Every structure is written in structure tokens, then in C-alpha cells.
Amino acid sequence: MIVLLLVFVSSIERAVMAFTTVGAVARGGARRGLVGTSGFAKLRTDIAGGLFKFLILSALLASLLILGVLLIDTIVSGWSQLSTRFWDFLNGSLRSRSIDDRLGVQQGLYGSFWIGAIVACTAFPIGVGAAIYLEEYALRSRLTATLELVIRNLAGVPSVVYGLLGLFLFVERNTIFGFIGLGWLVDATGGRSVLSAGLTLSVLVLPIVIITAQEAVRAVPVQLKEGAYGLGATKSEMVRTQVLPYAAPGILTGTLLAMSRAIGEAAPLILVGAISGGLTNNPELWDASALREKFTALPIIIVEWVSERGRDPGFADAAAAAIVVLLALVLLLNMTAILLRNYFERKRD
Amino acid sequence: MSSTATILDAAKPIPERLVMPATDHLVDSLDPEPHPPDDAEDLPTAAVVFDVDAVSVYYGEFRAVQDASLKVHEHEITAFIGPSGCGKTTLLRCFNRMNDLISSARVTGSLCYYGVDLYNPQVDAVEVRRRIGMVFQKPNPFPKSIKDNVAYGPKVAGLAKKGPAMDDIVENSLRKAALWDEVKDRLNDNALGLSGGQQQRLCIARAIATDPDVLLMDEPCSALDPIATTRIEELMHDLKTDYSIVIVTHNMQQAARVSDRTAFFSVEVNADSDSRTGILVEYDFTQHIFSNPSDERTENYVTGRFG
Numbered sequence A: 001m002i003v004l005l006l007v008f009v010s011s012i013e014r015a016v017m018a019f020t021t022v023g024a025v026a027r028g029g030a031r032r033g034l035v036g037t038s039g040f041a042k043l044r045t046d047i048a049g050g051l052f053k054f055l056i057l058s059a060l061l062a063s064l065l066i067l068g069v070l071l072i073d074t075i076v077s078g079w080s081q082l083s084t085r086f087w088d089f090l091n092g093s094l095r096s097r098s099i100d101d102r103l104g105v106q107q108g109l110y111g112s113f114w115i116g117a118i119v120a121c122t123a124f125p126i127g128v129g130a131a132i133y134l135e136e137y138a139l140r141s142r143l144t145a146t147l148e149l150v151i152r153n154l155a156g157v158p159s160v161v162y163g164l165l166g167l168f169l170f171v172e173r174n175t176i177f178g179f180i181g182l183g184w185l186v187d188a189t190g191g192r193s194v195l196s197a198g199l200t201l202s203v204l205v206l207p208i209v210i211i212t213a214q215e216a217v218r219a220v221p222v223q224l225k226e227g228a229y230g231l232g233a234t235k236s237e238m239v240r241t242q243v244l245p246y247a248a249p250g251i252l253t254g255t256l257l258a259m260s261r262a263i264g265e266a267a268p269l270i271l272v273g274a275i276s277g278g279l280t281n282n283p284e285l286w287d288a289s290a291l292r293e294k295f296t297a298l299p300i301i302i303v304e305w306v307s308e309r310g311r312d313p314g315f316a317d318a319a320a321a322a323i324v325v326l327l328a329l330v331l332l333l334n335m336t337a338i339l340l341r342n343y344f345e346r347k348r349d
Numbered sequence B: 001m002s003s004t005a006t007i008l009d010a011a012k013p014i015p016e017r018l019v020m021p022a023t024d025h026l027v028d029s030l031d032p033e034p035h036p037p038d039d040a041e042d043l044p045t046a047a048v049v050f051d052v053d054a055v056s057v058y059y060g061e062f063r064a065v066q067d068a069s070l071k072v073h074e075h076e077i078t079a080f081i082g083p084s085g086c087g088k089t090t091l092l093r094c095f096n097r098m099n100d101l102i103s104s105a106r107v108t109g110s111l112c113y114y115g116v117d118l119y120n121p122q123v124d125a126v127e128v129r130r131r132i133g134m135v136f137q138k139p140n141p142f143p144k145s146i147k148d149n150v151a152y153g154p155k156v157a158g159l160a161k162k163g164p165a166m167d168d169i170v171e172n173s174l175r176k177a178a179l180w181d182e183v184k185d186r187l188n189d190n191a192l193g194l195s196g197g198q199q200q201r202l203c204i205a206r207a208i209a210t211d212p213d214v215l216l217m218d219e220p221c222s223a224l225d226p227i228a229t230t231r232i233e234e235l236m237h238d239l240k241t242d243y244s245i246v247i248v249t250h251n252m253q254q255a256a257r258v259s260d261r262t263a264f265f266s267v268e269v270n271a272d273s274d275s276r277t278g279i280l281v282e283y284d285f286t287q288h289i290f291s292n293p294s295d296e297r298t299e300n301y302v303t304g305r306f307g
């Protein structure tokens, strides 16, 4: 709490300082006659400018403050689990009592890890391929314009709807138009499984991947493309040697951000059938043999534990600890995104 | 691909043509029309590289170039001059089918390269661009090493893979572009670290590395200081023995200094539709264009009285 107070006080102090400095400079300028006859007007604009600066600064600080409070509160509650039994917590499984010393998030980590991997293996190639096709190959027609509009809208569809789609395609045996059977999909995924969840979330982030990749591809300077064509490159050579290397940082950042979005989703997973207890197996993180089994994921565990805290208050702290783990995971992904982007940008320029 | 390659192979100048006196019969067979009377200088007549006949270029409905007709000759430097927006770049980009990349652009008329119609549907634009190199107005090195920039064309054309053969191509091209001495110690550095003039010479080296027959240069000196400009002009003069060059320039002295023939383009404003179209006003030996042009508009332009 003291830390919080300090942060708050110092931020106010800074804001006030910035404000008064701007004001003082303006007043000083006017007094010294630097601005001549228009001095009064000048003073007014500077006050407006200072006010604006103050407003945007406080908006930033307010949002940082709220975030900071939440984060600190979460870490503080989760600390009891994380500080005393960090590795046990990461390696433990779902339990019915919060004081169980085998309680932990391992099964959730397994689910989330493989969901991320499946998204990377499916949404990434399909999304990047689609983006390159749309930007470099497709003729500009009404059809492609409509397609792009549809993709943009799909990016805004609530995630529950994708959950329903996943349920329809990968979990339940359904038939389209009464004759196209989808049973083979269910046979392949094993129904309520990590595979179904990963594929569902792939579909969910696909529009985001396409849009960010498209933006990155569109930003490739036309001079580079013409340079390659001018030397006798074919279209595919041009795409491979110019478009992909130049767009790589943008594409990678977009994909990793989409992946962290997928890892944080809970609603579609509930529909696809992630379960919140009674998982029989506790597979190793790298063990791909459990991909077609019943599964859970970090967000599901968090939801479950939060709802359990009425019965067993210790679960509130366990949930907080699980949130910290999930946050760390997402943060790690975002940091990788930034590092990769910087690396490729340095290589590019 | 192979069938289109053969079509152009028929067009590629056979080695004899390079050494035979210019009265060679091939020229006549490719060029049934007698040469225009003003060609009747004492100079020998070189083979015709590009025969541009009534070419018009449209961007959508807009006609950027109207009915241009001219012949570009082998081992000569042909300059395109004229006010901004008169379609010099547009016409130049027809010569290596660069306008194919602009979806709204459309070319009518006939444009023959050693007798082969470049816009024949059987002609492969990629093959065309391997034989007709282009240097763009703005230096556009790839964000790769100097060496990789020069090696790019030979690599995509399959002329050489990595190794000593490629190193030779890189060195020769850089030497021809008068850049070798400045960069030989840092071939693996990023090309974007070069100065503007060096970048432009790198782009020239890159263009000649594919060993094209023709070089198209769009204002290659517009961003350069006088010293770099002089170097590039000397370079063009040297390259003339191996290549045929078409250059667009805004610099009248440059056109007068380096070119053998000059085409003067202008903009014609159509009073009815209020549209502006580029037209070829006059095409002749450079000394004619600059000493006694036959068209008044040319005279006004080259003497600086352009309105």
C-alpha cells in the first residue's frame, strides 16, 4: 500500500511540475516582451497546450495506476502459493481442497502450451498465406474487397461465437446441408480435446493474423518490389526475397500477439468442453499423446478456482497465483515478439 | 517458359552483329522501312533495338502518352527529355514491361525489340526484364549486403550460384559501375549504408550483373552531386560499347553531353476535354535537337524559353 501511495504521489507531483513549468515559461516569455504585441495570445495558447499535456498525462497515469493496483493486489494474494511452493504449484494438478500440497496448474499449462503451439502451426501459415495472396496475387475486384471486409468483421466477432463454431465443427457430430458429414473431424480431434480447443482458437485468431500480416505486406516499399522485378525476378521470387524478409517483423509480432490472445481466452474453451476437474492424466508438457484427451487450460482453471472460493477461501489465493502464471506467460510471449521484431528490423535495415 | 524464351532468343543480337559493319543485312530484314532522311548522316546506321510504332499508354481512361514513334539504335545512348509529367517514365517503363505491374496501365501500338513484339502474349515479361535492365530514378538498393544486391539478378536468372563464379560477376559488375574500389573491403556490409551516389552506382552494377542487352535509366543522376554525376556519365559512355542505353533526364546539358539521339516530349493540353497528354515532339540526332531543331517547341525548351 505504501508503494502505491508513493507511486501516486510522485506521479501527481510530476504532472503538477510539468504544468507549472509550461506556465512559467509562457509567463516569463510574455513578461520579457519576447512575443511582442501578440504576447497575450501566445500566453493563452501555451496555457491551453499545458492543460492538454496535463490531461493526457493524467489519463496515462490513471490507467497505469488502475493496472498497477490490480497487478500488485493479484501478486500479493498469490504470493502465499508462489513464494512457498513455486515449483509444486507449477507441477501440481487440480485438487478439491486449496491446502492440498499437490494443488497446481500443470494440466492448465499443458493445455495452454499446446493451444499456443497448435495456433502457431495452423493460424500462422494459413493467415500469412492468405495475407500474401490477398495483397500480392488477388486481382482487385469487388469480390476481394468484400472478402477483406468480411475478414475485418470476423476479427470483431465475440469469442463465444467461435466457441459455438468449434463445438459444431470439432466436438459434436454434425452434418452441413444434410449431407456433408463432419464426423471425420470429430474422429480426428477426439471431441472435447486440446486439439479441438487449439483449432477453435486458431479460427478465432486467424482474422487477426491475416489483418496484421496484410498490413505488414502492404508496407513493403514498392521500389523494392520494382527493383526485384526489374532484375528479372518472378512473382514468387519477389515475394520470397523481398516481401517476406521485409514484412517478417510485422508478421511475427502480429502472430505472437494473436497467440497471446488465444492463450488468454476462456469462453470458447468452455464451449469446446474444457473441464475443470477430474482429469485423470497429468502428462508431461512435451507429451503430445494427450492431445486428443480431455483437457483444461489456465484461464479455465482461474475461472474454476475463483468460483470455488466461496466454498474454500484458499482458492482465491490459488486463483491469484494462477493469474500471475498466465500473465507471466503472456508477458513472455509479448517480450519474444518485441525481441524478434527488433532482431528482424535490425537485420532488415 | 521455354517457348517464350525461344521467342526472345530469336531477338537476341547474335554476336556477329556486334562486330559486323552496321550495313549488315539483318538490319534491313528487321527494318523494312528505309531510315528517315535525317538518318542520312555520314555516321553508320546501327541496328534497331526498339522500334516504337504509334505507342499510346493509358492509365485507366487517362492517356499519358499518345502515338509515340521512334527507333532506338544499338550501342547508342538515347535521351528522353521534356517537361515533368510528359510521359517519359511511362514510355520508358513500356520497354521492359514494367507497366504490367500497374493494373490500370494499358499499352497500344506496337513496340518491337529486335523485331519481336514485346507485347505479344507469348512473350514472358520476366524474360524481357532479364534482357532489358532498368535503373530507377531513386536509388533502390535492397536491404541486403552490397554483394547480395549485385548477386540478386544472376541468382534469380540462374546464371551462377554462390562461389567463385558469383564472386567474379560481382567484382566485374562493380568495376564496370566504378564502385569496386570504394566497396571492395566491405562487400558484406548493408547496402543502405552507402551514400546516395554510391547507392545509384550499386543499382547500375546490379542492373548490369544480369548481363542485359539494354539499360533503361530513369533520371539516374537527379539526386547526385556534380562529381557523382560526372562519374555516372563517364560510366554510361564506357557501357555504350556493350549495351544500348536509354536515359531519361531533366538535365539538358547532360542529354547534350552523353546522348547520340534525343527525343523531346511535351504535354499537349486538349482544350475540349481539358486532358493533358504526353506527345513526342521531335526525335533526332542530339546535335540537331540542340543546334537547329525543326520544331519551335523543341527550340523553346532547349533554349530555356519553355512556357
Ligand SMILES: Nc1ncnc2c1ncn2[C@@H]1O[C@H](COP(=O)(O)OP(=O)(O)OP(=O)(O)O)[C@@H](O)[C@H]1O
Residues within 6 Å of the ligand: B059, B064, B082, B083, B084, B085, B086, B087, B088, B089, B090, B091, B102, B104, B278
Ligand atoms: N501509376 C500511375 N497511375 C496513374 N497515372 C500515372 C501513373 N504514373 C504516371 N501517371 C501520370 O502519367 C503522366 C506521365 O507521368 P510520367 O511519370 O511518365 O511523367 P514524366 O515525364 O516521367 O515526369 P517527370 O519528369 O516528372 O518524372 C502524368 O500525368 C502522371 O500523373
Ligand SMILES: [Mg+2]
Residues within 6 Å of the ligand: B088, B089, B090, B137, B218, B248
Ligand atoms: Mg519520370
